[in-house]
Amino acid sequence: MIKFIDLFAGTGGIRLALEQACSDFGIETECVYSSEIDKNACLSYELNFGVNPYSDITKVNEFPDFNFLLAGFPCQAFSYAGKRKGFGDTRGTLFFDVERILKQKKPNYFLLENVRGLVTHDKGRTFKTIKDSLESIGYSVSYLLLNSSNFDVPQNRVRIYIVGVLNQPVKLTLNSDLGAADTHKFKKKSKYIQISLFGEEQEKAVTVRDILESDPDQKYNCSLDFVEKLRKVVGNDFTNLHGYRLIDYRGGKSLHSWELGVKGDCTPQEVEFMNLLISNRRKKIFGTHQDGKSLTKEQILTFYHENDFSKVTKSLINKGYLSCYDNKYNPVCGNMSFEVFKFLDPDGISITLTASDANRLGVVQNNIPRRITPRECARLQGYPDTYKLLDNDNAVYKQMGNGVSVPVVKAVLSNFIEHNYAQQLTKATSGQSKAYRSLFGIQLLPAADAMR
Structure with a gap:
C-alpha cells in the first residue's frame, strides 16, 4: 500500500492523479495527512475527498508514517507572473517545510510540482539549491518539464515535476517536452502528427472545442453593451474573434x-494613430x-504621416486613451476593463490558466461571445466531470488557475511507479495482475501486500 501525505x-x-495512477496498477492508497491554507480550496477538497485539510x-x-510525499509547493517566488525573487537557501520559504518533513520522516518517494521558471531562476542557482538539499537528505532526484497540451489537456501549461527515491537511483522513461508554445504552433504540429506515413488520419488532438459545455448558463454570456462594442469591430460573425487577445499594449492579433x-x-484617424503608436514604440x-x-x-511623425497630429492627440488625451508628459506620448492602458481578455480558438489550445484571470477567458460558441464556465475551466486542467465544484464561481476560477493538470501528473506518477515502485515487487509470483503484466511485462504483488 502507498501511504501518502498531500x-x-x-x-x-x-x-487525484496519484489515486488514478495507483488504481490502474492495482495498488491501494491511503492519504494519511493533507494540508492546505486556502479555506475555499479546503472546501473543494472536503467536497471531493471527505476531509478538510485546513492547516x-x-x-x-x-x-503519521507515510512512504510517499506529494507537494505542489507555492510558486510565486519563481513564477514569470510574480516577482521571481527566489531564494539563496531554503530558509524562509515554503520549500523549507518540504525539506524539513523529508528529513524528519524519510519517506521512500516524493513528487514535487512547480512552475517552469524554477529551473532558470537566478541562472539555475535556485533549482540547484533545491536539488542539493534533497540529495543531501539521501534522495536521488530527477525532473521533467512537460506541457499539458501533450497529454490531452488543451492548455499551453509548462510545469516542472520533480521526483525522488530514497537511497536508490531514480528512473524515468518519460522525456521533457515543452510542447507547442501557442495555438498556431499547436495546430501546425497536430495537423502534422495526425497524418501517418501512409496518409491515414490518426486520433485527433484534444482542443478547446472538446471541453465546451453544450448548453452553458446564459449568465456567462458577454453583456449586450460589450457585444455591441465587439460588433463594431468584427461585424456580425463573432467567430472572427477566435484567437484574439483584448490588450492595449500589444499589436498583432489584438483588439484595443x-x-x-x-x-x-x-x-478612424484616431484608431490608426493609436495602432501605429502601439506597433512602433518598441x-x-x-x-x-x-x-x-x-x-x-x-518620433511619432516618422511613422504617422497625416497632418492632423495636434487634433488627434488632443482628442485621444481628452478621451483617456493617450497621455502626454514632458512632451512624450504614451498609451493609457486599462486592460482590466475588458470583460474578456482572450477569446480562445476552439480548434486550438488555451493560454495558461492563472488564478487572476481565468474568469476572463472567453470563447465564441454558436456565434455567442461568452466567458468560459467553471466546469470548462476544470476541464482545461483535466479534472473529470465527476469532480465536484463549489457553488462559488470566483473561487473555482482561482482554484483552477492555481491548480495542476491532472492527466500530466498522472502520466508522471504512472511512469514513476512503473520504474521505481512496481519494480520492487517483481519477485512475487502470486496474486499478479494479468492486465498489468501484459501492459508492462513485469509482476506485481497484491496491493494489500505491497510496501507495508
Whole structure:
C-alpha cells in the first residue's frame, strides 16, 4: 500500500492523479495527512475527498508514517507572473517545510510540482539549491518539464515535476517536452502528427472545442453593451474573434480599447494613430531603455504621416486613451476593463490558466461571445466531470488557475511507479495482475501486500 501525505494540497489535483495512477496498477492508497491554507480550496477538497485539510504547514511538526510525499509547493517566488525573487537557501520559504518533513520522516518517494521558471531562476542557482538539499537528505532526484497540451489537456501549461527515491537511483522513461508554445504552433504540429506515413488520419488532438459545455448558463454570456462594442469591430460573425487577445499594449492579433470605444468612440484617424503608436514604440530606433517607450511628436511623425497630429492627440488625451508628459506620448492602458481578455480558438489550445484571470477567458460558441464556465475551466486542467465544484464561481476560477493538470501528473506518477515502485515487487509470483503484466511485462504483488 502507498501511504501518502498531500501538502499544499489545493483542491486535490495531485492526490487525484496519484489515486488514478495507483488504481490502474492495482495498488491501494491511503492519504494519511493533507494540508492546505486556502479555506475555499479546503472546501473543494472536503467536497471531493471527505476531509478538510485546513492547516498551516509551517506550524505542523508531527506527522503519521507515510512512504510517499506529494507537494505542489507555492510558486510565486519563481513564477514569470510574480516577482521571481527566489531564494539563496531554503530558509524562509515554503520549500523549507518540504525539506524539513523529508528529513524528519524519510519517506521512500516524493513528487514535487512547480512552475517552469524554477529551473532558470537566478541562472539555475535556485533549482540547484533545491536539488542539493534533497540529495543531501539521501534522495536521488530527477525532473521533467512537460506541457499539458501533450497529454490531452488543451492548455499551453509548462510545469516542472520533480521526483525522488530514497537511497536508490531514480528512473524515468518519460522525456521533457515543452510542447507547442501557442495555438498556431499547436495546430501546425497536430495537423502534422495526425497524418501517418501512409496518409491515414490518426486520433485527433484534444482542443478547446472538446471541453465546451453544450448548453452553458446564459449568465456567462458577454453583456449586450460589450457585444455591441465587439460588433463594431468584427461585424456580425463573432467567430472572427477566435484567437484574439483584448490588450492595449500589444499589436498583432489584438483588439484595443480605442477600437472598441470603451472610453468613447474614436474616429478612424484616431484608431490608426493609436495602432501605429502601439506597433512602433518598441522599435530599437527609439532606444532600448524600456519595453514600450514614450515617444515625442518628432518620433511619432516618422511613422504617422497625416497632418492632423495636434487634433488627434488632443482628442485621444481628452478621451483617456493617450497621455502626454514632458512632451512624450504614451498609451493609457486599462486592460482590466475588458470583460474578456482572450477569446480562445476552439480548434486550438488555451493560454495558461492563472488564478487572476481565468474568469476572463472567453470563447465564441454558436456565434455567442461568452466567458468560459467553471466546469470548462476544470476541464482545461483535466479534472473529470465527476469532480465536484463549489457553488462559488470566483473561487473555482482561482482554484483552477492555481491548480495542476491532472492527466500530466498522472502520466508522471504512472511512469514513476512503473520504474521505481512496481519494480520492487517483481519477485512475487502470486496474486499478479494479468492486465498489468501484459501492459508492462513485469509482476506485481497484491496491493494489500505491497510496501507495508
